[in-house]
Amino acid sequence: MLERFIGNPILTRADIPAMPPRLVDPTSVFNPGAIHFRGRYRLLLRVQARSRETFLVPAESEDGVRFTVAPRCVELPGLERAGRPVYHVYDPRLTRHGDECYVLFAADTDGACLTGVARTRDFEEFELVGIDVASDTRNAVLFPEQVNGHFLRLERPNRPQGPGEPPSGDEIVLAESDDLLRWTPRGAVLRGRPHYWDERIGSGPPPVKTRAGWLLLYHGVATHFQSVSIYQAGAALLDLADPRRVLARTWNNILEPRESYELMGQVPNVVFPSGMIVEGYDAEGFALPDARVLVYYGAADTCVGLATSTVERLVSACREGA
Ligand code: BMA
Numbered sequence: 001m002l003e004r005f006i007g008n009p010i011l012t013r014a015d016i017p018a019m020p021p022r023l024v025d026p027t028s029v030f031n032p033g034a035i036h037f038r039g040r041y042r043l044l045l046r047v048q049a050r051s052r053e054t055f056l057v058p059a060e061s062e063d064g065v066r067f068t069v070a071p072r073c074v075e076l077p078g079l080e081r082a083g084r085p086v087y088h089v090y091d092p093r094l095t096r097h098g099d100e101c102y103v104l105f106a107a108d109t110d111g112a113c114l115t116g117v118a119r120t121r122d123f124e125e126f127e128l129v130g131i132d133v134a135s136d137t138r139n140a141v142l143f144p145e146q147v148n149g150h151f152l153r154l155e156r157p158n159r160p161q162g163p164g165e166p167p168s169g170d171e172i173v174l175a176e177s178d179d180l181l182r183w184t185p186r187g188a189v190l191r192g193r194p195h196y197w198d199e200r201i202g203s204g205p206p207p208v209k210t211r212a213g214w215l216l217l218y219h220g221v222a223t224h225f226q227s228v229s230i231y232q233a234g235a236a237l238l239d240l241a242d243p244r245r246v247l248a249r250t251w252n253n254i255l256e257p258r259e260s261y262e263l264m265g266q267v268p269n270v271v272f273p274s275g276m277i278v279e280g281y282d283a284e285g286f287a288l289p290d291a292r293v294l295v296y297y298g299a300a301d302t303c304v305g306l307a308t309s310t311v312e313r314l315v316s317a318c319r320e321g322a
Contacts (some may be wrong), residue, residue: 234291
């Protein structure tokens with residue numbers, strides 16, 4: 001139900017213009033945020049230099065397939081307000097509110113992954129709204145509407161794992177805020193399923209409003225193989241009024257590493273959906289069932305893939321697993 005674009009990968013490191021001195025001959029481009037905004041398909045790319053620093057770089061397109069990458073990195077003055085060094089910001093997720101595009105990102109600091117919020121009106125200038133220093137969490141995604149007067153986001157708290165392993169998590173939590181900075185958890189939404197494809201989980205792109213519920217793509221990690229963790233994609237439908245209620249969830253993954261650019265690279269066996277653009281909404285803001293859905297994903301932490309579907313097909317895939 002998710003079909004890879006025939007010309008995948010749609011972006012590789014060869015598409016990134018040189019931005020001397022720090023971003024020349026980069027190593028990889030992956031995990032993009034995506035949105036259709038001000039008449040263009042837009043990506044915010046995670047570009048990694050050979051220093052292993054990560055930069056956010058905008059790209060735009062007329063058709064959602066052929067992207068032109070801007071020769072500039074996003075500047076976010078004010079990151080020092082985190083009160084500790086922020087080494088990288090990465091894995092941006094994009095959501096429109098009014099005429100602004102909000103960027104939720106992960107911030108790598110000593111001992112914790114924090115989440116932050118920035119916003120832009122034009123993809124040229126970005127303003128840092130702030131960094132949430134209260135919780136060690138990642139994969140934060142903002143809902144496109146307020147619910148009961150509050151901003152909502154899904155987040156994936158980080159918890160200690162086995163010895164030598166980085167912190168990770170198996171629970172997606174709903175949190176609520178009035179200022180986009182202080183978030184109050186309101187309960188678990190999805191849990192990982194031990195022994196199956198989605199033992200550890202995190203949201204993919206921000207949820208999309210459909211008549212069947214909030215459509216959420218998420219990534220699942222199978223950790224029970226000897227030598228490698230496998231990152232795949234699945235989907236769930238959440239209740240429109242109370243997104244903690246899961247209405248349906250895919251049983252099988254709907255995208256898994258199969259192509260060589262997904263199986264081989266900086267981190268092998270990874271598909272990581274991070275951007276989703278739906279091409280049609282009705283007058284009340286619900287995604288149309290037959291609208292095309294473009295899903296942008298990081299492949300092997302090395303390049304960007306595109307897979308397409310329709311709203312209807314993704315909703316049915318959730319229900320088949322319900
Ligand atoms: C996750 C995040 C992603 C990355 C993925 C696979 O934990 O760090 O940015 O793409 O691992 O390495």
